[in-house]
Amino acid sequence: xxxxxxxxxxxxxxxxxxxxxxxxxxxxxxxxxxxxxxxxxxxxxxxxxxxxxxxxxxxxxxxxxxxxxxxxxxxxxxxxxxxxxxxxxxxxxxxxxxxxxxxxxxxxxxxxx
Amino acid sequence: xxxxxxxxxxxxxxxxxxxxxxxxxxxxxxxxxxxxxxxxxxxxxxxxxxxxxxxxxxxxxxxxxxxxxxxxxxxxxxxxxxxxxxxxxxxxxxxxxxxxxxxxxxxxxxx
Numbered sequence: 001x002x003x004x005x006x007x008x009x010x011x012x013x014x015x016x017x018x019x020x021x022x023x024x025x026x027x028x029x030x031x032x033x034x035x036x037x038x039x040x041x042x043x044x045x046x047x048x049x050x051x052x053x054x055x056x057x058x059x060x061x062x063x064x065x066x067x068x069x070x071x072x073x074x075x076x077x078x079x080x081x082x083x084x085x086x087x088x089x090x091x092x093x094x095x096x097x098x099x100x101x102x103x104x105x106x107x108x109x110x111x112x113x
Numbered sequence: 114x115x116x117x118x119x120x121x122x123x124x125x126x127x128x129x130x131x132x133x134x135x136x137x138x139x140x141x142x143x144x145x146x147x148x149x150x151x152x153x154x155x156x157x158x159x160x161x162x163x164x165x166x167x168x169x170x171x172x173x174x175x176x177x178x179x180x181x182x183x184x185x186x187x188x189x190x191x192x193x194x195x196x197x198x199x200x201x202x203x204x205x206x207x208x209x210x211x212x213x214x215x216x217x218x219x220x221x222x223x224x
Contacts, residue, residue: 004156033212043157043200043214056211091156093212101147102212104156 004105006092012111018080021108024073025094033102034067034077035091043091049075082112117201122219125195131188133218135201138182145204146177147212148186150197157200157214160186191222 005024013019025032033048047057052069060067064083069075079086089109095102118136125131137146147162161168161175163184168175174187188195200217 035214042216043151045211045213048211093156101159101162102157103159107156 004092004094004103006090006105006108008108009106010109010111012113013082015083015112016081017112018078019082019086019110019112021077021090021092021110023075023077023092023105025075025092026096026103027073029094029096029103030072031095031097031102032069032075033093033095034075035093035104036088037091037107038088046077079110082110084112087111117203117215119199119201119215119218121216122221124221124223125188125191127193127222127224128190131186131191131195131220131222133186133188133199133201133220134183135185136183137201137203140181140203141205143205146175146181146184147202147204148173148175149200149202149212149214150195151200151217152194152197160199162204191220193222193224196220196222 007022031050034046035043036046037043046059047067048055049069065079067077089107091104091107093102093104145162145164148160149157150160151157161170161173163175163177177184198217198219200214202212204212
């Protein structure tokens with residue numbers, strides 16, 4: 001398996017634009033996580049899914065952020081409208097089950113100017 | 114989820130064992146101890162996890178105290194490539210248990 005695949009690797013966008021980050025989890029994994037990493041706040045859990053169902057979205061910062069998992073092999077994190085303070089590295093991770101290790105993608109570096 | 118406390122930074126000489134401590138005094142009976150590391154500009158990488166017994170794999174050993182209030186990650190022969198931020202996390206064992214990262218320990222392995 002190629003691991004968790006995120007796209008794009010880098011995204012530069014203007015303030016106010018919509019941004020969509022994509023994630024393909026490892027095949028067969030039942031849990032999927034979206035994280036954001038900044039220098040100031042470190043790694044923050046935004047939302048996680050189990051069996052395609054959102055379990056906890058308490059980390060989503062604002063209504064501008066939304067995440068979907070339409071099927072077991074794809075998830076999106078959307079920011080609309082984007083703001084400069086959303087600039088960060090966004091990581092997606094998946095795990096087989098509740099007590100197994102999570103595998104992280106290489107991240108998407110988002111810059112909002 | 115239980116909170117963890119780790120030293121901010123540590124140094125280790127190349128070839129020596131690196132011992133990274135973690136306190137998790139409020140851990141519950143169903144919470145696992147996980148260790149991840151993040152090498153610069155990469156996604157976090159799983160190292161090892163355990164519930165109450167000591168664990169060993171090809172990367173490291175995990176020593177958990179009998180009362181489970183603290184643990185130590187041991188890298189037996191540290192190399193320069195082990196320079197990274199190491200995160201100790203307690204993860205509740207229910208459906209889709211989430212990982213909450215703290216600030217971690219920045220380990221610098223020096224020649």
